[in-house]
Amino acid sequence: MSVGRAGVAADWPRLGFGVGLRAEHYEDVLAGAKGADWFEVITENYIGTRGRPLAVLECVRRDHPVALHGVSLSIGSADPLDRRYLKALKDLVDRIEPALISDHLCWSGVDGRALFDLLPLPLTEECLNHVAERVRRVQDYLGRRILLENPSSYLGWRASTIPEAEFLSELAERADCGLLLDVNNVYVSAVNLDFDARAYLDAIPAHRVGQMHLAGFSDMGTHLFDTHSRAVSDEVWELYRHALERIGPAASMVEWDDEIPPWSRLIEELDRARQIRDQVLFADEIGRAAVAG
Amino acid sequence: MRSAVQPSLAELQRALAARILSGEGPELDSWVCVPPATDSAARVAVYVDGYPARIREALRESFPAVAQILGDGSFAALADRFAKDMPAELQNLNLVGAALPRYLESDRVIRDLPFLPALAELEWAVDRCFHADLLPPFDPSPCSGWSSGDWARARIGFQPGLGLVCAPWPLRELRETYRCERSEIDVDLVDRHDRVLVYRRGFDVVVESIESAEAEAMASLQSGVVLGEVTAALADSGAEREAVAGYFGRWASLGLVVSCELSPLP
Numbered sequence: 001m002s003v004g005r006a007g008v009a010a011d012w013p014r015l016g017f018g019v020g021l022r023a024e025h026y027e028d029v030l031a032g033a034k035g036a037d038w039f040e041v042i043t044e045n046y047i048g049t050r051g052r053p054l055a056v057l058e059c060v061r062r063d064h065p066v067a068l069h070g071v072s073l074s075i076g077s078a079d080p081l082d083r084r085y086l087k088a089l090k091d092l093v094d095r096i097e098p099a100l101i102s103d104h105l106c107w108s109g110v111d112g113r114a115l116f117d118l119l120p121l122p123l124t125e126e127c128l129n130h131v132a133e134r135v136r137r138v139q140d141y142l143g144r145r146i147l148l149e150n151p152s153s154y155l156g157w158r159a160s161t162i163p164e165a166e167f168l169s170e171l172a173e174r175a176d177c178g179l180l181l182d183v184n185n186v187y188v189s190a191v192n193l194d195f196d197a198r199a200y201l202d203a204i205p206a207h208r209v210g211q212m213h214l215a216g217f218s219d220m221g222t223h224l225f226d227t228h229s230r231a232v233s234d235e236v237w238e239l240y241r242h243a244l245e246r247i248g249p250a251a252s253m254v255e256w257d258d259e260i261p262p263w264s265r266l267i268e269e270l271d272r273a274r275q276i277r278d279q280v281l282f283a284d285e286i287g288r289a290a291v292a293g
Numbered sequence: 294m295r296s297a298v299q300p301s302l303a304e305l306q307r308a309l310a311a312r313i314l315s316g317e318g319p320e321l322d323s324w325v326c327v328p329p330a331t332d333s334a335a336r337v338a339v340y341v342d343g344y345p346a347r348i349r350e351a352l353r354e355s356f357p358a359v360a361q362i363l364g365d366g367s368f369a370a371l372a373d374r375f376a377k378d379m380p381a382e383l384q385n386l387n388l389v390g391a392a393l394p395r396y397l398e399s400d401r402v403i404r405d406l407p408f409l410p411a412l413a414e415l416e417w418a419v420d421r422c423f424h425a426d427l428l429p430p431f432d433p434s435p436c437s438g439w440s441s442g443d444w445a446r447a448r449i450g451f452q453p454g455l456g457l458v459c460a461p462w463p464l465r466e467l468r469e470t471y472r473c474e475r476s477e478i479d480v481d482l483v484d485r486h487d488r489v490l491v492y493r494r495g496f497d498v499v500v501e502s503i504e505s506a507e508a509e510a511m512a513s514l515q516s517g518v519v520l521g522e523v524t525a526a527l528a529d530s531g532a533e534r535e536a537v538a539g540y541f542g543r544w545a546s547l548g549l550v551v552s553c554e555l556s557p558l559p
Contacts, residue, residue: 050426072384078303
């Protein structure tokens with residue numbers, strides 16, 4: 001793999017700035033609403049459907065890159081990988097030919113019971129081996145690499161022996177997978193579990209990051225909750241700036257899944273991300289010119 | 294290295310799953326790590342509370358009329374009972390409602406609202422129809438040379454999303470209650486049998502009431518009974534012989550019929 005100037009691996013597609021494709025915006029998007037370079041969809045919403053959602057997705061795909069973002073792979077579960085889910089995922093991948101495929105570093109069920117959540121893993125050597133081996137199998141089955149996202153966490157496990165950023169870094173090397181860096185999740189987890197968010201970002205291998213997420217959280221008083229129901233916070237924008245400085249212009253997108261705003265409001269968030277990207281890259285160019293000159 | 298008291302990956306997952314699904318399982322305090330002065334039980338509760346909340350949300354989306362008729366509190370209580378009694382095996386939250394109609398048949402809410410299982414069945418049929426494949430309609434040209442004997446042993450295939458729900462309640466009117474305020478719901482339930490056909494027209498789902506003879510014919514054909522037997526059964530019950538031909542023509546014109554195959558001769 002070749003590594004680009006800002007540490008971005010050259011073989012991750014540079015998609016620009018995208019948004020999550022949600023039913024509330026179907027009409028806007030089909031009418032050609034501007035502002036998003038690409039779209040991310042929740043994989044499960046397009047598995048097992050042959051109705052309007054899939055037709056809309058195929059229509060969008062004709063004009064834009066699409067990323068599939070799953071919530072059910074349950075890559076860290078002690079259960080065997082779900083073959084039915086993998087088959088359905090592969091069918092969708094073959095049909096949509098997405099630019100990126102991602103899921104989460106988590107588990108979502110055990111003993112055949114679905115729990116519909118992104119549950120925290122004990123970050124141990126045992127778990128690292130387990131997850132890396134499963135990621136390799138998933139990638140072999142799909143015939144391409146996937147990205148794994150850092151989850152929002154509300155608790156850690158005493159059994160954990162490896163910091164999460166280090167765990168992800170080692171996982172990406174062992175499994176040869178990519179990372180989806182959710183900047184909002186880094187901030188939420190950092191506040192909830194009391195770690196340094198910037199140090200976390202600094203420990204992430206830039207060349208493994210294929211995509212970044214931005215989103216809003218809710219302050220529950222005792223903890224931050226990853227609700228995707230509001231604008232990106234100032235703290236997360238600052239972290240995003242830091243991530244861009246370290247990682248470079250990886251494909252970035254805004255998730256807004258609850259209390260979904262009008263299309264124009266969503267694009268305002270994307271434009272702010274673009275503005276920060278421009279500032280970071282401009283500063284980078286000035287700095288390089290100064291060193292060269 | 295893990296200390297002696299720390300669980301394996303599977304033990305830890307089973308413990309948290311038991312807490313989420315039933316509120317039981319081993320004590321998690323000694324396994325959980327949170328910052329000083331943080332209530333670890335409250336952090337575990339974020340995950341424990343999330344499970345029924347997601348089930349409630351998914352069911353509310355699939356069963357808007359059932360939710361409206363029950364009201365927020367009763368519907369949430371039903372969803373919580375369902376979540377506890379019917380742990381999901383499929384990871385896709387969009388499919389969690391599949392078991393609700395059958396679950397309602399033995400739930401206490403039907404003492405006052407006996408039509409709820411049938412209404413839920415209709416709402417689930419609408420949900421599935423929305424997502425179903427829309428196959429090319431039946432091409433009659435290969436059957437142009439069929440004799441009447443051939444037609445008698447024909448088996449009809451329908452669109453995969455086609456639904457038929459029959460009940461002694463005004464199902465279509467009950468389904469419409471999701472559009473109005475709960476306080477305005479006023480549906481006469483007495484002697485209001487309904488047979489509701491659910492099908493796709495393009496990407497839209499159509500819900501329409503049909504006559505009992507048509508419903509009977511369609512139910513038989515859907516279950517694999519050949520056309521001749523369906524026609525004979527309808528004639529025995531007093532229907533016109535031509536009626537089935539009329540129904541068939543209507544279904545074909547709506548694109549509901551996708552195949553017509555000859556069953557083997559006896």
